[in-house]
Amino acid sequence: MDFNFTEEQTMIRDSLARLIKDQYDFDTRRKVIASSEGWRPKMWAQFAELGLLAAPFSEEDGGLGGGPIDAMVVMEEFGKGLVIEPYLQSVVIGGGFLKRGSDGQKAEHLAPMIAGERVFAFAYAEPKGRYNLADLETTATKDGAGWKISGHKAVVVGAPWASHLIVTARTGGARRDTKGIGVFIVAKDAKGVTTRDYPTVDGRRASEVHFDNVSVGADAVIGDAAGGLPLIERVTDEAIAALCAEACGAMKVAQTMTVEYSRQRKQFGTPIGKFQVLQHKMVDMFMEAEQSVSMTYMATLKLDEDDVTRKKAASAAKVRIGQAGRFVGQNAIQIHGGNGMTDEYAIGHYFKRLTIIDSEFGNVDHHLKRYTDLSATEVLVAAE
Amino acid sequence: MNLDFTPEETAFRDEVRAFIRENYPKELAGMGSREDLTREQFLAWHKILGKKGWSAPAWPKKYGGTGWTSTQRYIWSEENARVDALMPLPFGVSMVGPVIYTFGSEEQKAKHLPGILAGDVWWAQGYSEPGAGSDLASLKTTAVRDGDHYVINGQKTWTTLAQHADWGFFLCRTDPSAKSQEGISFILVDMKTPGIEVRPIRLIDGTHEVNETWLTDVRVPVENLVGKENEGWTYAKFLLAHERSGIAGVARSKRGVERLRSIASSETVDGTPLILNGDFSRKISQLEIDLTALEFTELRTLASEAQGKGPGPESSILKIKGTEIQQRLTELTLEAVGNYGAPYARGMEGHGVNDLGVGPEYSNFAADTYFNMRKTSIYGGSNEIQRNIITKMILGL
Numbered sequence: 001m002d003f004n005f006t007e008e009q010t011m012i013r014d015s016l017a018r019l020i021k022d023q024y025d026f027d028t029r030r031k032v033i034a035s036s037e038g039w040r041p042k043m044w045a046q047f048a049e050l051g052l053l054a055a056p057f058s059e060e061d062g063g064l065g066g067g068p069i070d071a072m073v074v075m076e077e078f079g080k081g082l083v084i085e086p087y088l089q090s091v092v093i094g095g096g097f098l099k100r101g102s103d104g105q106k107a108e109h110l111a112p113m114i115a116g117e118r119v120f121a122f123a124y125a126e127p128k129g130r131y132n133l134a135d136l137e138t139t140a141t142k143d144g145a146g147w148k149i150s151g152h153k154a155v156v157v158g159a160p161w162a163s164h165l166i167v168t169a170r171t172g173g174a175r176r177d178t179k180g181i182g183v184f185i186v187a188k189d190a191k192g193v194t195t196r197d198y199p200t201v202d203g204r205r206a207s208e209v210h211f212d213n214v215s216v217g218a219d220a221v222i223g224d225a226a227g228g229l230p231l232i233e234r235v236t237d238e239a240i241a242a243l244c245a246e247a248c249g250a251m252k253v254a255q256t257m258t259v260e261y262s263r264q265r266k267q268f269g270t271p272i273g274k275f276q277v278l279q280h281k282m283v284d285m286f287m288e289a290e291q292s293v294s295m296t297y298m299a300t301l302k303l304d305e306d307d308v309t310r311k312k313a314a315s316a317a318k319v320r321i322g323q324a325g326r327f328v329g330q331n332a333i334q335i336h337g338g339n340g341m342t343d344e345y346a347i348g349h350y351f352k353r354l355t356i357i358d359s360e361f362g363n364v365d366h367h368l369k370r371y372t373d374l375s376a377t378e379v380l381v382a383a384e
Numbered sequence: 385m386n387l388d389f390t391p392e393e394t395a396f397r398d399e400v401r402a403f404i405r406e407n408y409p410k411e412l413a414g415m416g417s418r419e420d421l422t423r424e425q426f427l428a429w430h431k432i433l434g435k436k437g438w439s440a441p442a443w444p445k446k447y448g449g450t451g452w453t454s455t456q457r458y459i460w461s462e463e464n465a466r467v468d469a470l471m472p473l474p475f476g477v478s479m480v481g482p483v484i485y486t487f488g489s490e491e492q493k494a495k496h497l498p499g500i501l502a503g504d505v506w507w508a509q510g511y512s513e514p515g516a517g518s519d520l521a522s523l524k525t526t527a528v529r530d531g532d533h534y535v536i537n538g539q540k541t542w543t544t545l546a547q548h549a550d551w552g553f554f555l556c557r558t559d560p561s562a563k564s565q566e567g568i569s570f571i572l573v574d575m576k577t578p579g580i581e582v583r584p585i586r587l588i589d590g591t592h593e594v595n596e597t598w599l600t601d602v603r604v605p606v607e608n609l610v611g612k613e614n615e616g617w618t619y620a621k622f623l624l625a626h627e628r629s630g631i632a633g634v635a636r637s638k639r640g641v642e643r644l645r646s647i648a649s650s651e652t653v654d655g656t657p658l659i660l661n662g663d664f665s666r667k668i669s670q671l672e673i674d675l676t677a678l679e680f681t682e683l684r685t686l687a688s689e690a691q692g693k694g695p696g697p698e699s700s701i702l703k704i705k706g707t708e709i710q711q712r713l714t715e716l717t718l719e720a721v722g723n724y725g726a727p728y729a730r731g732m733e734g735h736g737v738n739d740l741g742v743g744p745e746y747s748n749f750a751a752d753t754y755f756n757m758r759k760t761s762i763y764g765g766s767n768e769i770q771r772n773i774i775t776k777m778i779l780g781l
C-alpha cells in the first residue's frame with residue numbers, strides 16, 4: 001500500500017499549478033468565459049506541450065506511461081483553478097474509449113487527440129434518459145458496411161470546442177435494454193450533425209447535438225457494436241474518479257478561501273472567524289474536503305479491479321463528493337455573506353462548479369441507488 | 385500510489401490470521417464490544433499477545449513494540465476485527481505506555497512497560513473531574529509536595545473500569561498559582577495506596593463501566609512524577625492525540641456493518657428481507673460509504689505517520705468521524721431488530737450469556753449498545769472540543 005506520488009506526477013502537478021497561477025487568474029478566466037469562443041485553444045496547446053494530454057496513456061499508445069492517477073493529479077489542479085478546458089471530455093473520456101479501440105482507431109484518432117489537434121466530446125445523455133447510460137433513443141442502424149445515426153443528445157459538454165464526438169446509440173433491443181448499445185466516433189462536421197451551442201452556469205460551453213441520418217463507416221464503432229455498455233460504464237467510472245478529483249481541488253480552495261475571508265471580515269468589532277458557530281462549520285467543511293480526497297484516491301485506485309468493486313467504488317466516491325461539494329459550497333457562500341452572492345467574488349464560481357459536478361454522470365441519489373443495488377446483488381448471490 | 389499488498393504483507397496476513405484462529409480464546413468469540421466482562425476475560429487475549437510480543441504494535445521496537453509497518457498494523461486490526469476480538473484495553477497500551485516511554489525516567493520504563501506489555505497490570509485514567517470535563521485544564525485535584533512524597537487530594541470521575549485497576553495515571557495541580565494549563569503534573573499512582581476509594585457509577589445501559597475515584601491524603605513517592613513538575617499538560621495532550629488515532633475503530637465498524645447486513649437479511653418487512661427495503665438499505669449504504677471515507681482517511685494518516693510525522697491534529701478528524709459512524713452503526717442495528725430492541729437483557733435470568741431465549745440472539749444488547757455508544761462523542765475530548773482543536777491547529781483561527 002502506497003499513497004505517494006511519483007516524481008513525474010509531482011512534476012505535472014507543480015508545472016500545471018504554476019501555469020494556472022501565471023495564466024489562469026480569476027479575471028482572465030472571466031474574460032475568456034465571456035468571449036465568443038469561450039475557451040483558449042492556445043491554453044490547450046500549452047497543456048499538450050506540458051504533456052498533460054499524454055500523461056495518462058501508455059507509451060505504446062503514444063502517452064507518457066501514466067494512468068488514472070496522473071489524470072487525477074491534473075483534474076485536482078483544474079478544480080483549484082476552475083479550469084474550463086475539456087480535459088475530462090477529450091482526454092479522460094475520449095482517450096478512455098480510444099485507447100480501447102482498434103489499432104487503426106488509435107492511429108487515426110488517439111495520436112492527434114494526444115497532440116491536442118483533435119478534441120473530443122462525449123455525446124451520451126439524452127433529453128429523457130437522465131443518468132441511465134442505457135436509456136437511449138438515439139439509434140444506429142446498419143447501412144451497408146457502415147451505420148446511420150439519428151437522435152438527439154443533451155448537454156454535450158465541450159461540444160462547441162470539439163472536432164469529434166463519441167456517441168452512444170442503440171443498435172438493437174428496446175429502449176432501456178443493456179444489450180444492443182454501440183459506441184461510435186463521429187466527426188462533428190459530418191453531414192447531418194447540427195448543434196445548438198450555449199454556455200453552462202459554471203462557465204463552460206455545451207451543445208444540444210442532433211444527428212439526422214449521419215453516415216459513418218464500419219471503422220467508427222469502438223468495440224462490440226451490440227455490447228458496448230460495459231465499456232461505457234467503465235469509461236464513465238473513470239470519468240467519475242477524475243471528476244471527483246476536480247471537485248476535491250475546488251473544495252480545497254473554497255474551504256481555504258472561506259477561512260481566509262473569516263479572518264479578514266469583521267463584524268461586532270471582531271473577525272467573524274472568532275465565532276465558534278462559524279469555526280465549527282469551517283471545520284466540517286475541512287473534514288468534508290479531506291474525506292473527499294480520501295474517496296477520490298480510493299475510487300481511482302480501484303478502477304482496475306473487478307466490475308462490481310469498481311462500480312461500487314466509483315458510486316461511493318460520487319455520493320460522498322456530491323454531498324461534500326454541496327456542504328462546502330453552500331457554507332462557503334453563507335460565511336461569505338452578501339459578498340458570496342456577488343459575481344465579482346471567486347467563491348460563487350466555486351460554488352457553481354461544485355453544484356454542477358454533482359449532477360454530472362449521476363447525482364447523489366442515483367449513485368446511492370446504484371451502490372445499494374450492487375450490494376443487494378451481492379447479498380442475493382451469497383444467499384443462493 | 386497503489387493499494388496492493390506485497391507478497392510479504394500477504395504472508396504476514398496469513399500468519400496473523402492463523403495465529404488468531406489458533407490462539408484466540410473460544411469462549412470470548414464475538415464479545416469484543418461487550419463492557420460487562422470479568423478482569424480475566426478482559427485480559428485473556430492481551431496476555432496471549434504479550435507472550436507473543438504483539439500486544440503493542442504501535443510502540444517503538446526498543447520498548448517492546450512489533451516494528452510493524454503501518455500496512456501491517458492495518459492488517460493486524462482488520463484480522464482481529466474479523467473475529468470481533470477483545471483487544472488490549474487502551475489505558476496501558478495506548479495511553480500511559482507511550483507517555484512513559486516518551487517522557488518517563490529509565491526507572492519508570494523498567495518498572496511499568498513490561499507489565500503493560502504482558503497484560504499483568506491494569507491501568508486507570510485519572511483525568512476528568514466533576515467540575516472539569518471538556519474544560520479539563522480547570523481540574524482541582526492537588527498534589528502537594530511533602531518531603532519525598534506528593535500528597536494528593538481530590539475527586540476524579542468517569543474512571544473507566546477502575547474497579548479492576550492496579551495503577552492509575554492522574555493529572556494533579558502542583559502549582560495552584562499558575563494559570564490553568566500550567567501547574568499541572570502527570571503522576572503515576574498505585575491504586576492500593578491508602579486513601580483511594582473507587583465508587584461505581586451505573587450508566588444508562590445498566591453497566592458498571594465507570595467510577596468516581598476519591599483521593600484523600602494519598603501519599604505517592606516523588607519518583608512517580610512523569611517528566612517535569614508542572615509540565616503535565618504537555619504529556620496529557622500528547623496522550624490524547626495518541627488516544628485519538630486509535631479511536632477511529634474502522635476495522636471494528638466494518639465488522640459491525642457486516643453484522644448489520646446479516647441482521648437486516650434475517651429481519652423481514654412484509655415478507656421481504658429488510659436489507660432489500662429501499663429506505664433501510666440506503667441507510668446502510670450511506671453508512672458504509674462514510675466508513676470507506678474514514679478508512680481511507682485513516683490509511684492516509686497512517687502513511688504520513690510512517691514517514692515520521694507523529695499523530696497530529698488530523699487525528700481529530702478520525703475521532704469525530706469514527707465515533708459518528710460507531711454511533712450510527714449501533715443506531716441502525718437497533719432499528720433493524722425492531723420490536724426485540726425493547727427486552728432488557730441485563731434484567732433477565734442468565735444475562736451473561738449471548739442467547740437469552742427472547743427474540744433472535746442478535747437482538748440482545750442492541751439497545752444497550754446503542755445507549756452505551758453515545759459516550760463516544762463525549763469522551764477523549766468531546767467532538768466539539770475536537771472541532772476547537774482543528775480550528776486552532778489546522779485552520780489557524
